[in-house]
Amino acid sequence: MNKVTRADVLVVGGGPAGIGAAIAAARTGADTLLLERYGFFGGVGAYGCGMPINQMRPAGIPRGAVHELLIDRLLAYGEEAVRISDHALVCNVEYLKVAVMDALDQVECRYWLHSRVVDARVTQECISGVVLATKTGFVEIAAGIVIDATGDADIAAYAGAETMKGREPDGFLSPTTLNMIITNIDVPAAREFQRHGGLKRLLDEARERYPLLPESMGLERAPFPIQNALVLNHSGTKLRGVLDGTRVEDLTEAERYSRHQAIQIVQALREFGGQAFAKVQLAATGPQVGVRETRRVKGLYTLTEDDALSGRRFGDTIAWRSGMLDIGFTRYEPMKVHDVPYGALIPEKMDGLLTAGRCISATHVAASAGKSMGNCVATGHAAGLAAALAVAQGCMPRDLDVRTLQARLRADNVDLTWSPPPTYNAR
Ligand SMILES: Cc1cc2nc3c(=O)[nH]c(=O)nc-3n(C[C@H](O)[C@H](O)[C@H](O)COP(=O)(O)OP(=O)(O)OC[C@H]3O[C@@H](n4cnc5c(N)ncnc54)[C@H](O)[C@@H]3O)c2cc1C
Incomplete structure (x- = not known):
């Protein structure tokens, strides 16, 4: 092993969820390191070539401090960088890539690009770090809490945590698209x-x-x-x-x-x-095909189609999801704004690990209801704060009092009870 280093909060994957998590954790002052396999941040938001970044401001209303910081950094580059259309940001992705680094610098978050995680270190069902493949060779990073924001639940899978993949029970996966x-x-x-x-x-x-x-x-x-x-x-x-x-x-x-x-x-x-x-x-x-769906972590709670269609709210909510239920060119229909309970970010058995974004615990259909990038930033925001709190309190994420996390989210201007005005058109 070439090198060993450490971070209190280690976020893997620099897409919408990982960016949200890293900004949220670093804003608390936690020692935070964000790892990304490519030479730029943004995930599908960047390599999708300029897809609308949906649900960033549903009904035109700010969602919270983390979403707004990203929007501010983009707006600093003017109309050439971003246009805000209804709930979505439409970006020139070359500016998006820079604006994300500006946001990370502003909150003093450490980050490494060209850092692909290839393995996880686990002791007694608790993840203690990850292994990267870099140009200098393998690098080991010890961590207080790891956040899996890889979209593919890579870290959970490498650690041996239970994951689910595709549609139950036949394994169907939405198509990939090279935008x-x-x-x-x-x-x-x-x-x-x-x-x-x-x-x-x-x-x-x-x-x-x-x-x-x-x-x-x-x-x-x-x-x-x-x-x-x-x-x-x-x-x-x-x-x-x-x-x-x-x-x-x-x-x-x-x-x-x-x-x-x-x-x-x-x-x-x-x-x-x-x-x-x-x-x-x-x-x-883009540098690769856009992958809509792969593995998801099996969490303490698994979001369902009924949660999305009925607009279910939870006492232990840490985020909500708005927009459309969208199984990439297979099924597309309105849903209701619904909550993400904290348990959907916590693996059922593995400690030291949280998930955010596309790979949180959800069924095939429920996953499609949360895929809009603004929703992924929101679960990232919650996971980042939860990780920082767990490190500060010396506890595991599952032992955190969710009311403390909810209070921190409210302090970051997140309205956990938000529901859209009747005129809101999710599309
Ligand atoms: C073709 C397509 C079109 C879409 N259209 C829209 C749209 O119009 N509007 C919208 O809002 N949403 C859209 N989506 C959905 C949305 O892009 C995703 O749901 C969202 O990007 C998921 O965010 P994420 O951060 O969880 O994952 P991702 O965006 O996938 O980000 C994951 C990040 O982790 C990195 N990573 C992965 N594995 C590793 C590893 N082992 N080590 C280090 N880094 C790693 C990746 O490089 C990537 O940067 C679309 C998706 C696809 C595929």
């Missing part, structure tokens, strides 16, 4: 084309020539901060069949399929998309 930025388009004409069903017709007409075209696709509706460009989201590998984002063979196939697919989409748009797309060019894709 793309297309440019040199007539944006108003492209929006009209989409509004009149042009994209759907195009997929039917062009499929024979371009067999990798996705089942469906859509241009993001919100105003995009890059001139003459738009983000294209689509059903990705859905027609290819289920691919598992925790298996290297499946990830390789997802990349092979999706990168050929991106080129076919652009060719089809140019040939079948009329004047709006006559000169369209492929400007960018």
Whole structure:
């Protein structure tokens, strides 16, 4: 082992959940280290090329100090960096990557990029640290509390904590998608084309020539901060069949399929998309396919479809989730604002570990109800505060008095009883 270091609160994964957790913990003064495998932060928010970061300000109302700090750092770069549209942020991701580092610097959070966690250290069912693979070799980091914000529950899986994957009981997983930025388009004409069903017709007409075209696709509706460009989201590998984002063979196939697919989409748009797309060019894709769903931690409480659809509230709530129930191009419908109880962040058996974001304890359907990035920042916020409190009190997260955590969240301007005004349109 090359090097051994330590952090009181160790957050793994620099996506929306990990960023929320790291900022929240560092704001309390806790010694916090955020680890990210790539050379930038933002998770899918960054490598999704500029997908709207949904539920950051539902109904236009600030959610809390952590969400607002991120928004402030983005706004500091002006309209070129971000536009706020209804509840969502639409970013130029190059600014997002910098704004996240600005926010982390502001709260004096330590962070390491190019740090992929490959193993966990466990003693008597308590996680005590992780092992990174870095360019200098393996590095061991001891930790007070570890927060698994990897999206894939990597840390929980490496530690041997119980995890769940995909739909119960058949293991179905939502498709992966390589989002793309297309440019040199007539944006108003492209929006009209989409509004009149042009994209759907195009997929039917062009499929024979371009067999990798996705089942469906859509241009993001919100105003995009890059001139003459738009983000294209689509059903990705859905027609290819289920691919598992925790298996290297499946990830390789997802990349092979999706990168050929991106080129076919652009060719089809140019040939079948009329004047709006006559000169369209492929400007960018992310460093990897976007993975919607893999492993989730089995927690003390597992959120269910009924919790989301009935708008269930819990006495031990530490966050709420708003927006749509959205199983990537498989099922999309309204849900109610519902709570996340603290138990959904705590692994059933493993100590020293909390989860946040996409891999909290939820069924396949319930996971899809919390995936909007603003909701992931919110569970990250709670996990970060819980970890800092547990370190300060010398206890395990499961032994923390949830009322203390709720009071700290309220002090960070989180309204745990929030429900939307009747006029709120979650989409
Ligand atoms: C194609 C697609 C489109 C989407 N569209 C939208 C949308 O329009 N709006 C919206 O709000 N949400 C959207 N979502 C959902 C949303 O992006 C995710 O639910 C959300 O990003 C999850 O946040 P997270 O922080 O839990 O995980 P992630 O965003 O996946 O972040 C996890 C981070 O951990 C890092 N990491 C993973 N493993 C390791 C490791 N072993 N060591 C170190 N680092 C690691 C990753 O590099 C990543 O930065 C979309 C998702 C996909 C895939």
